[in-house]
Amino acid sequence: MNISDLSPNSGKQLVIDTPYGSYMRFPVKTHVVKAGDDLFAMMDQYVRPYLEPGDMVFISEKIVAISQGRAFDIDDIKPRPLAKLLCKFVYKSPYGIGLGSPWTMELALREVGAPKMLFAAFFSAITKPFGVRGVFYKIVGTAARAIDGPCDCTLPPYNHYAKMAPDKPDLVAKQMQEHLGGNLVAVMDANDIGREVLGVSDPSLDIDMCKAIFHDNPLGQGKEQTPIAIVRKVTAETPLAGAEG
Secondary structure, three states, X not given: OOHHHOOOOOXXXXXXXXXXXXXXXXXXXXXXXXXXXXXXXXXXXXXXXXXXXXXXXXXXXXXXXXXXXXXXXXXXXXXXHHHHHHHHHOOOEOOEOOOOOHHHHHHHHHHHOHHHHHHHHHHHHHHHHHOOOOXXXXXXXXXXXXXXXXXXXXXXXXHHEEEOOOOOHHHHHHHHHHHHOOOOEEEEEEEOOEEEEEEEOOOOOOHHHHHHHOOOOOOEOOOOOEOEEEEEEOOOOOOOOOOOO
């Protein structure tokens, strides 16, 4: 297998220039991940055949969470009255439902706890008249920010699911690095308006660099089915075949 067989998704570029250098992001297509799937087996099947020393592996937090059983059909989530109330005060982005639904807010209440959620809602309410946005998400933290709900652009059946953030993403990334023989791994939460690094396999993996490499969100989890990227730094000797999206 040749890594040049991995093409960028439509509308995306293979190479991105960052303050840390230029990097190629090769999207890796997988099967539709389900609860209980072995991520290490996925690495062996889809990633290892293309991997070289020095490559990094960026994996979507969504498939980590799904494999851990942390995604739920919304028909199976029974939002409490507090969830139905709080979700009305959350900014709803066109790129993701976030906590703006009763189902995702219910998951956040389970994950973070009602006292912290109420505290965040209070400060969000008193700062919103001043044009300050994002206070709620800053207070509730990464675990709640990574919760997301059903979206038309998501591959079925997950267009009818809500999911929590992955459990222990740093540990998952570390175990993947060990399994792959030393390649650095990052667990990413990326969409078209922002990027978060939920887990890294080693503290040496710079979070700001990871965000810069994924600035344009090169992955696709709709019809593309590419929740993993092999990231390779561009050098003078690096061939750039397939650079056009």
